[in-house]
Amino acid sequence: MNDSNSTLYFRALAAFGLWLGFYMLALGIIAAMIALTWMQFAIGRVHPYLIFISATIVFFIVAAIIPRPDRFVAPGLRLSPDEHPE
Numbered sequence: 001m002n003d004s005n006s007t008l009y010f011r012a013l014a015a016f017g018l019w020l021g022f023y024m025l026a027l028g029i030i031a032a033m034i035a036l037t038w039m040q041f042a043i044g045r046v047h048p049y050l051i052f053i054s055a056t057i058v059f060f061i062v063a064a065i066i067p068r069p070d071r072f073v074a075p076g077l078r079l080s081p082d083e084h085p086e
Contacts, residue, residue, distance in 0.1 A: 023065060033055075033058045
């Protein structure tokens, strides 16, 4: 590989690593919050405030990492070839 191809390769590798790290961090935080809630019930010392905070954090992280559809709205008026020939 020449220099420009290797630079592109390492940039692509870095982008993939950052993408993977972002999702692994998000899933790790979600797992930790669920484990915290589960441990409260297992031990028998349930704190409603911690359950509320954990559920809120999990909800917002899940809402942030799920991709939303990108809807395209065509700008301007709709033109048809019959009404506007050239």
